[in-house]
Amino acid sequence: xxxxxxxxxxxxxxxxxxxxxxxxxxxxxxxxxxxxxxxxxxxxxxxxxxxxxxxxxxxxxxxxxxxxxxxxxxxxxxxxxxxxxxxxxxxxxxxxxxxxxxxxxxxxxxxxxxxxxxxxxxxxxxxxxxxxxxxxxxxxxxxxxxxxxxxxxxxxxxxxxxxxxxxxxxxxxxxxxxxxxxxxxxxxxxxxxxxxxxxxxxxxxxxxxxxxxxxxxxxxxxxxxxxxxxxxxxxxxxxxxxxxxxxxxxxxxxxxxxxxxxxxxxxxxxxxxxxxxxxxxxxxxxxxxxxxxxxx
Amino acid sequence: xxxxxxxxxxxxxxxxxxxxxxxxxxxxxxxxxxxxxxxxxxxxxxxxxxxxxxxxxxxxxxxxxxxxxxxxxxxxxxxxxxxxxxxxxxxxxxxxxxxxxxxxxxxxxxxxxxxxxxxxxxxxxxxxxxxxxxxxxxxxxxxxxxxxxxxxxxxxxxxxxxxxxxxxxxxxxxxxxxxxxxxxxxxxxxxxxxxxxxxxxxxxxxxxxxxxxxxxxxxxxxxxxxxxxxxxxxxxxxxxxxxxxxxxxxxxxxxxxxxxxxxxxxxxxxxxxxxxxxxxxxxxxxxxxxxxxxxx
Numbered sequence: 286x287x288x289x290x291x292x293x294x295x296x297x298x299x300x301x302x303x304x305x306x307x308x309x310x311x312x313x314x315x316x317x318x319x320x321x322x323x324x325x326x327x328x329x330x331x332x333x334x335x336x337x338x339x340x341x342x343x344x345x346x347x348x349x350x351x352x353x354x355x356x357x358x359x360x361x362x363x364x365x366x367x368x369x370x371x372x373x374x375x376x377x378x379x380x381x382x383x384x385x386x387x388x389x390x391x392x393x394x395x396x397x398x399x400x401x402x403x404x405x406x407x408x409x410x411x412x413x414x415x416x417x418x419x420x421x422x423x424x425x426x427x428x429x430x431x432x433x434x435x436x437x438x439x440x441x442x443x444x445x446x447x448x449x450x451x452x453x454x455x456x457x458x459x460x461x462x463x464x465x466x467x468x469x470x471x472x473x474x475x476x477x478x479x480x481x482x483x484x485x486x487x488x489x490x491x492x493x494x495x496x497x498x499x500x501x502x503x504x505x506x507x508x509x510x511x512x513x514x515x516x517x518x519x520x521x522x523x524x525x526x527x528x529x530x531x532x533x534x535x536x537x538x539x540x541x542x543x544x545x546x547x548x549x550x551x552x553x554x555x556x557x558x559x560x561x562x563x564x565x566x567x568x569x570x571x572x573x574x575x576x577x578x579x580x581x
Numbered sequence: 582x583x584x585x586x587x588x589x590x591x592x593x594x595x596x597x598x599x600x601x602x603x604x605x606x607x608x609x610x611x612x613x614x615x616x617x618x619x620x621x622x623x624x625x626x627x628x629x630x631x632x633x634x635x636x637x638x639x640x641x642x643x644x645x646x647x648x649x650x651x652x653x654x655x656x657x658x659x660x661x662x663x664x665x666x667x668x669x670x671x672x673x674x675x676x677x678x679x680x681x682x683x684x685x686x687x688x689x690x691x692x693x694x695x696x697x698x699x700x701x702x703x704x705x706x707x708x709x710x711x712x713x714x715x716x717x718x719x720x721x722x723x724x725x726x727x728x729x730x731x732x733x734x735x736x737x738x739x740x741x742x743x744x745x746x747x748x749x750x751x752x753x754x755x756x757x758x759x760x761x762x763x764x765x766x767x768x769x770x771x772x773x774x775x776x777x778x779x780x781x782x783x784x785x786x787x788x789x790x791x792x793x794x795x796x797x798x799x800x801x802x803x804x805x806x807x808x809x810x811x812x813x814x815x816x817x818x819x820x821x822x823x824x825x826x827x828x829x830x831x832x833x834x835x836x837x838x839x840x841x842x843x844x845x846x847x848x849x850x851x852x853x854x855x856x857x858x859x860x861x862x863x864x865x866x867x868x869x870x871x872x873x874x875x876x877x
Contacts, residue, residue: 303732308783313752314733318741322732325597357869370698375690378690394671396744398694399737402666406731409705412725420716427709427723436599436618441695445614448692456609486606 291350292335294315295358296452302414303407319393321381321400322407326365330383330514331569335361337491341473341484344555349422353476355415356426360472364465366404371444383513405434425475433468440464454524462499463492475536479505483551490546491563497539498570500525504532535548543567583769586633587646591654592622598710601704611689617688617696618703622661626679630765636858637769637780640851643776645718651711651771652722654827655704656768659730660761662700667740673813680808701730721771729764736760750820758795759788779847786842787859794866795834796821800828839863 304319335357344352371395372379372387380390389397391501409427433439443461446452467488471481500518504527508515518525526535547560598616631653638649668675668683669690674726676686687692705723729735739757742748766784767777796814801824804811815819822831843856 305733307734308728309755310732311751312734312755313749314738315741315745315752317744318732322809338624366698370694373694375694396741398666398671399741401698401738402662402730403732403735403741405698405701405735406727406735409723412726413720413727415719420720424709424712424716424719427705431702431706431709432604434698436614436699437601438605438608439699439702440601441702442610442614445611445692445695445699448613448689449611453609453747455607457610459605461607543774560753564602 288336288339289332291339291354292332292357293329295335295354296329296361299358299407299411300356302411303403314508317392318396318399319390322390322403325369325388325400325404326362328383329361331338332361333495333566333569334364334465337466337469337474337488337562337566338476340559341470341487342477342515344550344553344559345474345475345477345479346554349476349478350420352415352418352426353473355411355431356472356476359412359426359430360465360468362404362408362411363430363440363463363468365400366408367440367465369404370401373397376402376444379451379513380455381508381513387477404547408434409558419478422475425481426472427579429471429475429481430468433464433471458493458496459489463495466492466495479553481487486549487546487551487563490542490549491566494539494546495570497526497535497542498528500568501532501535501539522573537569539563584632584635584785585628587589587635587650588653588657589625590627591631591650592625595624595651595658595703595707599699613688614692614695614699615674617684617692617730618699621665621684621696621700622658622689624679625657628657628763629791629865630660633762633765633784634769634772635863636855637783640849640855641770641773641775642850643773645714645772645774648711648714648718649769651707652726652768652772655708655722656761656764658700658704658707659726659736659764662697662704663736663740663761665700668696669693672740673817677804677809684871687744697725705784715774718737718771718774721777722768725767725771725777728751729760729767734760734770752757754789754792758792759785762788762860763798764825768785775849782845783842783847783859785844786838787862788830790835790838790842790863791836791866793822795862796823797828797835798830835863835866 300323304324338357339353347353368382369388370373371377372382373389379387388400412423412427436442438460440461442492443457446457467485470484470488474484475481503515503518506515526538547563550556550559592636596619599618600610618817634656635649635651643649664678664685668678669685675683684696708719708723734756736757739753742753763781763784766780770780771777799811800813802811822834843859844854846855
């Protein structure tokens with residue numbers, strides 16, 4: 286089955302659990318919040334994180350595909366939850382995301398908070414439900430995902446740095462952007478029965494590359510291409526690879542990071558295909574003009 | 582060890598994990614968010630939910646006390662997370678909680694959202710970490726907590742009903758107030774190696790009683806006693822047992838519910854002590870004047 290099909294199917298299955306799977310007699314879910322859960326995860330963006338996760342799982346043999354698919358869905362639910370909360374008025378105050386109104390605009394602000402909360406819970410719920418496949422791996426998946434989502438080193442910590450007067454830039458970037466890429470490579474390995482640690486560096490480097498690519502997109506693309514406002518790094522005075530080293534410098538930096546990422550791939554049966562996936566991911570990351578240069 | 586000591590110690594241990602337990606080299610947590618985690622869980626309120634959880638665990642033999650303590654802490658983290666998010670301007674817009682400024686006032690709104698998110702993640706993280714004690718029980722604890730926290734029947738669903746034009750009142754109350762009491766009795770049983778289902782009714786009835794007691798407190802107490810604004814049910818036009826059946830009627834209703842709760846306790850070694858705990862909990866629930874009447 287194609288990766289996209291596996292990912293979309295696993296996400297749809299997870300959302301259905303969040304919408305309707307009640308154990309109590311006569312249980313019904315609040316319809317608008319149930320609808321918001323689905324709205325928040327569709328249409329998918331590039332699904333980069335679950336694609337990396339499944340690619341790593343396949344490189345490691347993917348002997349428990351149901352567990353890999355569940356891990357991929359759980360990771361994407363967390364990513365979508367973070368987008369819903371990041372778009373809130375108290376954060377980016379974004380009206381549009383992936384070309385449609387954000388949840389607090391399309392529904393309301395309470396439902397946006399609750400939608401994010403529910404997606405976070407659902408991510409851990411589906412991993413625990415998949416434990417029949419392999420309890421030890423399911424628990425390791427929960428721990429890896431929790432570590433890269435919450436405090437002190439997950440995406441919550443990353444966002445938390447934006448409320449500090451003095452920012453530890455390395456910790457900030459690693460937590461804010463890198464964390465879910467580290468979760469992607471670690472969880473892919475865990476789902477296929479491997480230890481997570483050797484896969485940390487690959488995730489961290491892909492995360493770094495993604496941050497630089499995001500900076501490039503923010504600087505080079507217009508709002509229509511992005512599906513969200515452009516030029517936000519300058520508006521919000523956020524640190525950016527483009528303001529720091531210019532467009533050409535940022536592209537060279539991206540190329541170096543990706544070479545490092547590929548070099549860091551642990552020895553495994555599917556090493557060559559995985560390297561190819563990292564190259565393809567890089568091409569999807571970068572906007573039209575610099576894509577050729579960055580795909581090296 | 583006294584229940585209070587076990588609970589406070591387990592919560593403090595959990596918060597320390599959220600503040601400092603990094604696997605990455607040179608990892609540091611954002612200090613204000615780290616501080617907010619602790620602020621959100623201290624000083625404790627009555628800790629009613631973890632007290633019920635440990636009481637049920639002890640009634641069932643409490644053969645894995647570390648697992649029981651972790652379950653109690655995880656449940657209280659979720660409860661505190663829900664308070665932090667419920668106090669946000671988009672929900673109750675509350676400035677005070679437990680006699681001190683709410684998180685979005687004491688810190689800021691982004692940190693309040695992130696603090697709630699981080700506490701939710703931490704709850705599942707500590708349960709997964711406790712899996713060495715008994716992987717099967719840890720996974721069952723995660724599933725029970727997830728079911729009573731998220732969608733479609735947890736506290737998120739309960740809050741979600743407040744954004745519906747047409748409300749299913751039974752589903753609303755059971756999810757909003759009952760869910761974490763059901764989690765308390767179920768998780769206490771699971772931690773001690775028992776099946777959760779026979780314990781669902783006790784939790785649901787305690788939850789109902791708590792809702793009625795909360796309605797009584799809101800109607801009878803002043804803001805100083807409550808540590809938060811009083812008379813909010815009338816202000817927000819929320820359904821209330823007091824507006825529905827008057828103060829005397831609500832007290833009688835509370836007495837009936839508690840009798841039913843005690844009658845529902847499954848046969849177990851500590852049945853008598855547990856019944857006594859439910860009576861004591863009832864007395865702590867109700868404000869000074871009606872406490873004697875309700876403690877029957």
